Amino acid sequence: MTQRVLFSAPYLLPVLESFRPMLEVAGLELVTANVVERLSESDLLPYAGQVDGVVCGDDQFSRRVLEAFAPRLKVVSKWGTGIDSIDRQAATELGIEVGSTPGAFSHPVGDTVLAFMLAFSRRLPWIDREMKAGRWEKIPGRALRECTLGVIGVGRCGREVLRRARSFGMRLLGNDIVPIPEEFVREVGVEMLPLASLLEQADFV
Known part of the structure; x- marks a missing residue:
């Protein structure tokens, strides 16, 4: 079954195409956001209920956003280290895994x-x-x-x-x-x- 993943990490997006074949073989459908630095709540809400996972930057994954994305959303992974912009308490309550890439930078x-x-x-x-x-x-x-x-x-x-x-x-x-x-x-x-x-x-x- 294909899983839809939203990619919104601004510094990953320019090189994302080089990873597309590998990600598609793994059964992922890539959804890319139009982002300059980070997505606000209002930027994120149009994607609510449409994706199973997110690879994000410093986007505002507040309780409001996570509740809107649930129950379909299963994982939010930060392309980077700090996850302060993700409401981890809300994610835990909603059964959404939160990850990061420590050491990446x-x-x-x-x-x-x-x-x-x-x-x-x-x-x-x-x-x-x-x-x-x-x-x-x-x-x-x-x-x-x-x-x-x-x-x-x-x-x-x-x-x-x-x-x-x-x-x-x-x-x-x-x-x-x-x-x-x-x-x-x-x-x-x-x-x-x-x-x-x-x-x-x-x-x-």
């Missing part, structure tokens, strides 16, 4: 954070601005190995940032509300500190 986030640290430590935005203005100013910068990084929230993304920063010789500090595995602490050499201490010592947070 950890490496890109790690790369992006490191890129920003390099840009700011070497003053690249300022150098770029001066060059575009026709000036060749030698603006001093700092090597990352001279800097201390403080990561607040040593989860999947935070760990990838720390792994990358370690290879640049940075001093690494971390803070989290939950215990971090000792093997990871040893792996990267991060010093776990109270938040106030981290903020006092870190050059980048």
Whole structure:
């Protein structure tokens, strides 16, 4: 039996066609939403009762929306990690599974954070601005190995940032509300500190 699935994750939609053959072999009929960033309640309600599953971004799956989609809707899966936009209590009451893809963006986030640290430590935005203005100013910068990084929230993304920063010789500090595995602490050499201490010592947070 074919299952209809609504795809509304905006950054997945541009590459969805490459997955279509595999998804159709699995018995899925793809329904795509016209979305720029996220779908509101009013954007979602026209799909109520029409789909068995949803692969979404940060769409507003409130109780009102979930109740309208039930009982046909069986699963809402976030293409990403945070599921704050999904009313999990309502989903549980309605028998709708809620999923996510933890770790899906950890490496890109790690790369992006490191890129920003390099840009700011070497003053690249300022150098770029001066060059575009026709000036060749030698603006001093700092090597990352001279800097201390403080990561607040040593989860999947935070760990990838720390792994990358370690290879640049940075001093690494971390803070989290939950215990971090000792093997990871040893792996990267991060010093776990109270938040106030981290903020006092870190050059980048």
